[in-house]
Amino acid sequence: MSIPKIKYPFLNLKTINEKTLQAAEEAACRVIRSGWYIGGEENEAFETDLAAFTGTRYAVGTSNGLDALRLIFKAYLYLGILNPDDEVIVPSNTYIASVLAVTDAGLKPVFVEPEEETFNLDSGKIENALTQKTKAILTVHLYGRPCFDQEMKDCAKKHNLLIIEDNAQAIGAVSKTPSDSGSFVTGSLGDAAAFSFYPTKNLGAMGDAGAVTTDDADLAKAIRALANYGTDRRYHNIYQGYNCRLDPIQAAILRAKLPFLADENNHRRALAEIYDTHVDNPFVKRPLRDIPDGSIWHQYVLRTDYREELRQYLTDKQVGTDVLYPTPPHMQPCYSCFKDLDLPIAKKLAQSVVSIPISSCTTEHDARQIARIINDFRP
Numbered sequence: 001m002s003i004p005k006i007k008y009p010f011l012n013l014k015t016i017n018e019k020t021l022q023a024a025e026e027a028a029c030r031v032i033r034s035g036w037y038i039g040g041e042e043n044e045a046f047e048t049d050l051a052a053f054t055g056t057r058y059a060v061g062t063s064n065g066l067d068a069l070r071l072i073f074k075a076y077l078y079l080g081i082l083n084p085d086d087e088v089i090v091p092s093n094t095y096i097a098s099v100l101a102v103t104d105a106g107l108k109p110v111f112v113e114p115e116e117e118t119f120n121l122d123s124g125k126i127e128n129a130l131t132q133k134t135k136a137i138l139t140v141h142l143y144g145r146p147c148f149d150q151e152m153k154d155c156a157k158k159h160n161l162l163i164i165e166d167n168a169q170a171i172g173a174v175s176k177t178p179s180d181s182g183s184f185v186t187g188s189l190g191d192a193a194a195f196s197f198y199p200t201k202n203l204g205a206m207g208d209a210g211a212v213t214t215d216d217a218d219l220a221k222a223i224r225a226l227a228n229y230g231t232d233r234r235y236h237n238i239y240q241g242y243n244c245r246l247d248p249i250q251a252a253i254l255r256a257k258l259p260f261l262a263d264e265n266n267h268r269r270a271l272a273e274i275y276d277t278h279v280d281n282p283f284v285k286r287p288l289r290d291i292p293d294g295s296i297w298h299q300y301v302l303r304t305d306y307r308e309e310l311r312q313y314l315t316d317k318q319v320g321t322d323v324l325y326p327t328p329p330h331m332q333p334c335y336s337c338f339k340d341l342d343l344p345i346a347k348k349l350a351q352s353v354v355s356i357p358i359s360s361c362t363t364e365h366d367a368r369q370i371a372r373i374i375n376d377f378r379p
C-alpha cells in the first residue's frame, strides 16, 4: 500500500515516525526477544514515565483511549462514587468516543455547547445544565487546547462534581488555571484523565494504546483490576471486568517516543504562530491562539462558510485537509435518542471547521506557503 504523494500532506505517519524509528525499533525488538508479551516491566516503565511527565501519582496503561475513558466511568461505578443513570456534562462538539464512554457505563450525557472561538466547553453554561443527578464533568481538551478554568473548578466544587479529562488530543498541554494541587499540565487537572496514543495523536503508538492518569490510589487500583478481567490477585476476580490492557510492544515504543514529544509539540506551536500571523483571508477565521501558548495544536482548525470550496481549492493546490468532525455525536444514527436536542453551535462548527497541516511532516517554510495559498482563496 502506498500513499499518493502530495506537496503538503495533511499527515504522513511514515515521515512523522522517521525521527524516532531507531528508538522504536529497538524498543519493539527488546519486547519480541524478551519472551514476555503481556504486562510486565515495559508497561511499568512507561507508566512510571507517563505519571512523571503528567505530574500524577499513578498512570495505568490501557488498550486505547476509549477504553481508558470507559474504565474510568466503570471504576467510579464499582467504587460507588457514581451510580447508574447519573448525569455527566459533556461538550456537544467532541469526538464521539467521549460520549460512547458515558453511555457505555449506563450514565447519561448532558451536552453543553462550546465557545465558538475556542471550540471548548463553555464553563459559563455548565451551571444551567445541572440537575440533582449531575455527578461529573467530562472536559475534553479538544484539538490540543486545555479546557479548564476557574469557573469550571468553582462549579465542580460547589456542586460536588468529579472532573474527568478526555486528554486524548492534548498530552503535554498547559492550562492557564492550575488545579487545586497546583498543577497545570493536562492529565493532572481533574480527578482522572484518559489518554489516547492512536497513531495520529501527538504521541502516537504503532497500533492502539491508551492510559489513565490519576492521584487517586483506589481508582488506579480499580482500573488496573477492571482492565485485567477484574482480577485483584491471580485467579481472584472482584469485578466483572474486561481485557483492556496496554500491549507491552506499544508501551516500549511509547516510552521510547515520549522524550521526543516536547519537540513535536513545540514544532506545532511554531507552525500555529506562523499560521496565526500569515493567514489573512476575509472568508476564513483563524482559531484563537493564546500567548503564552498552552495548546499542543493537535489540530489547527479554521472556520469558513465555504468549506467545500476551500477544501477543493486546497486539494487542487496540493494542500491536504481534514474535517474533525463533520457530524456532532447527538446527530449520529447511533444516538437517535438525542436527535431532537437543539445544539446550534455544535451543528454550526461541524459544518464550518476544516483542519490544515500541522505536524512534524510540515516545515515552517511549508506553513508560510500554505498560508499564502489560503490567502489567495476566493469562493
Ligand SMILES: *Cc1c(COP(=O)(O)O)cnc(C)c1O
Pocket: 064, 065, 066, 067, 094, 095, 097, 098, 140, 166, 168, 169, 195, 196, 197, 198, 208, 209, 210
Ligand atoms: C482519539 C480520541 C479518543 C479515542 O481514543 P482511541 O485511542 O482512538 O480509542 C477519545 N476522545 C478524543 C477526544 C479523541 O480524539
